[in-house]
Amino acid sequence: MTGLGNELLHQALKPLSLYYERPGIEEVAINRPNEVWTKTGQGWESEQAPEITYKYILSLCRLLANITEQDFDRDRVPILAATLPGGHRFQAIIGPNVRYEIADTHGMAICIRCFKKEKKFSLADYMLRPGEELSDLPDHAVKRRKYAETPYEDLIGAVEHGEAVLISGATATGKTTFLNALVEFIPKNRRIITVEDTREVLLPHVNRVHLIISRTSSANQVSYSHILDSVVRLTPDAIICGEISVGNVKSIYRLMTTGHSNFFATIHADSPQMAIKAFWQNLTQNDINLDPKAAIEIISMAFGRIVQIDRSSGQRIITGVEVPDMVEDVLRDVLR
The missing domain is CATH 3.40.50.300 (P-loop containing nucleotide triphosphate hydrolases)
Known part of the structure; x- marks a missing residue:
């Protein structure tokens, strides 16, 4: 990854990193715009996230695909898997293949598996x-x-x-x-x-x-x-x-x-x-x-x-x- 690509990704991830970099978070999931689910050892909790819009996630997926040289298009190839800085595993499906409400014409399904290198298990x-x-x-x-x-x-x-x-x-x-x-x-x-x-x-x-x-x-x-x-x-x-x-x-x-x-x-x-x-x-x-x-x-x-x-x-x-x-x-x- 070039220095420019690294900096662009760092800036693009800022809104999302506020969730997956929290202490104790194991996973982050997004099922629809403006809402984020976080998982700890006690289970899942949701919270409002007005900054996590459909446009934001689509733009992030395009950037990740470009940096990792993957073929991604919300209508043709709407699936993306990548590793974020820090080792976090990112999986996304976005576009017409995903629906939340019956009347929806498109949607998104995102999951981030958080990697905690500082915690070593035995x-x-x-x-x-x-x-x-x-x-x-x-x-x-x-x-x-x-x-x-x-x-x-x-x-x-x-x-x-x-x-x-x-x-x-x-x-x-x-x-x-x-x-x-x-x-x-x-x-x-x-x-x-x-x-x-x-x-x-x-x-x-x-x-x-x-x-x-x-x-x-x-x-x-x-x-x-x-x-x-x-x-x-x-x-x-x-x-x-x-x-x-x-x-x-x-x-x-x-x-x-x-x-x-x-x-x-x-x-x-x-x-x-x-x-x-x-x-x-x-x-x-x-x-x-x-x-x-x-x-x-x-x-x-x-x-x-x-x-x-x-x-x-x-x-x-x-x-x-x-x-x-x-x-x-x-x-x-x-x-x-």
């Missing part, structure tokens, strides 16, 4: 502590452990031994934040490559490369498929894929079937079983002709651990550290 912030069992583990749960009897030590053992880890949870449960805490345990002499649509993974490792792929239309035509083909030739010891989505799942699945077993990813799901199902459902959106049983077995066997994150009364907690062994359960759910 596994203990998720109630995952050395020598302790999970606090919310059901009495009937089957404890499958490989490296230790307790989940903290078992998970760290899996990371140190190069096993793949899938982090599952609903929106805003802190999956990426947990991932940032977990990668601290990857041995520091290993070479790490991250592949993300927004730069969020923070690595303490010196031998590292961060690759960014836009989720929206851009002048750069590099796709997940192009990148992941190159990644394996960059000789990583571990690959961090970020969030699994329809856009990248095909490439990640191919990675899983070509012998690279040490990778990390996150996924939106409410349980370890649903995480495997969500992975499979993303695959099916790519019109891939796969045998369900074979594919689900590959997905399940690829991950050494599935970590489940939930949120209760504002507290993010780990409710499962599973060694996947749920092929038949997932298959019954998929085929019924």
Whole structure:
């Protein structure tokens, strides 16, 4: 970004930054002009914001698209994803595809996921502590452990031994934040490559490369498929894929079937079983002709651990550290 572009963006963001730079704010959402919703650990609150107009948001999106070299037009390509100064994740849909009231002809949907670099989380912030069992583990749960009897030590053992880890949870449960805490345990002499649509993974490792792929239309035509083909030739010891989505799942699945077993990813799901199902459902959106049983077995066997994150009364907690062994359960759910 040039100095001029940086200054223009700084000035353009001033009205909006008054909300996402407040202490304790996790997310900012705009559903219609003149109103802003902010989210803290206690939930969502709205307030009037006369300066946040449709014209202002449209102008900001055009500026962001220009600076990040993305194709954006409210009628033709009305979706924009970008990273704001400070690492905040910006997602927008604006134009005729969005309506608030029945009579509306256009609208906007904006969400900013706030990044707080000064706040460093540990596994203990998720109630995952050395020598302790999970606090919310059901009495009937089957404890499958490989490296230790307790989940903290078992998970760290899996990371140190190069096993793949899938982090599952609903929106805003802190999956990426947990991932940032977990990668601290990857041995520091290993070479790490991250592949993300927004730069969020923070690595303490010196031998590292961060690759960014836009989720929206851009002048750069590099796709997940192009990148992941190159990644394996960059000789990583571990690959961090970020969030699994329809856009990248095909490439990640191919990675899983070509012998690279040490990778990390996150996924939106409410349980370890649903995480495997969500992975499979993303695959099916790519019109891939796969045998369900074979594919689900590959997905399940690829991950050494599935970590489940939930949120209760504002507290993010780990409710499962599973060694996947749920092929038949997932298959019954998929085929019924």
